[in-house]
Amino acid sequence: MRQTILAVLSLSTMAALLTGCGGDMVLLNNKGPVGQGQSDLMMTAIYLMLLVVIPSIVMALWFGWQYRASNKDADYKPTWAHSTTIEIVVWGVPVIIIGILAWLTWWGSHKYDPYRPLESDKAPLTIQAVAEQFKWIFIYPEQNIATVNEVRFPEQTPISFKITSNFTMNSFFIPQLGGQIYAMAGMQTHLHLLADEPGVFRGFSANYSGYGFSQMRFKAHSVTEPEFAQWVEAVKAGNGTSINAEAIQKGTLDQAELATLKDGDRSKHQIEILVNRAKAAGDEEAIAKAEAMKPFPNKPHPVTYYSSVEPKLFETIINYYMSNYHGADHSAAGHATAETHAAAEHAAQGE
Incomplete structure (x- = not known):
């Protein structure tokens, strides 16, 4: 019971912390046909993958609950080894989804090719x-x-x-x-x-x-x-x-x-290192050269x-x-x- 409470509290804390990551989700707030098309393609791929992910998570949780040690009503089949129906579902559904994803990727790569001019009645x-x-x-x-x-x-x-x-x-x-x-x-x-x-x-x-x-x-x-x-x-x-x-x-x-x-020529830290090395070597020419360097700016x-x-x-x-x-x-x-x-x-x- 204690572990369950700790798990719930941990997930709740994580969810609360993640709310600070909201902000402006620019990748999903598209203002052009290219960005919108790429966003739609990405979300379609995610939804298709969730067709496998969500049932897998649900079944993993359900099996753990259904066949727990304290459940004496669950079926016990020690000689069971194969099910054609399960094999078809387990392999067939992912293969179909992968095939759809492959087609979407090929289609999207050509449609949203960055080198492809956009159709418009205005000159670019x-x-x-x-x-x-x-x-x-x-x-x-x-x-x-x-x-x-x-x-x-x-x-x-x-x-x-x-x-x-x-x-x-x-x-x-x-x-x-x-x-x-x-x-x-x-x-x-x-x-x-x-x-x-x-x-x-x-x-x-x-x-x-x-x-x-x-x-x-x-x-x-x-x-x-x-x-x-x-x-x-x-x-x-x-x-x-x-x-x-x-x-x-x-x-x-x-x-x-x-x-x-x-x-600039180097970062401020790099210039300091070059100056110190030149001073340690007693190389006046290297010292002058390093001191003449301009540091990179720290603002745009x-x-x-x-x-x-x-x-x-x-x-x-x-x-x-x-x-x-x-x-x-x-x-x-x-x-x-x-x-x-x-x-x-x-x-x-x-x-």
């Missing part, structure tokens, strides 16, 4: 996303503007994200709009999303990528088309702060400005707007790493070839 908006050293840069090639740690787009408009990285591998994720996709140096990945309504959605780096990865957070603003056009014009005119008073407005985002966005980079962007900056970032591994061409001809390959890939995905 292209946004180039770059994972920089513990921040996100968003380039709007058609509007010739760029932002840091903030992305805006009109509602009910397909967004074609082209994603790469300018340092380590990262993961681009806006949970309420769709699934995550990796950002890798020297490579370009694609993600197609759409917001059903205006709103502000959280975006972040979903996978650990270094000391400051937890600061790689940004806000995705879904706005009306007039509001988006107004914001673009304000940023172009160098007056983006009229839309977001907390933002910083700057001029052109070029390679020189891009280099300044690399915040402020939202920044750029009124213009260096032509083909996104392609330049990709080709920089490609040249290190494959001898890629940095010339205008090389950029044109990269664009041709991207166009061919896009056409193939559309088919």
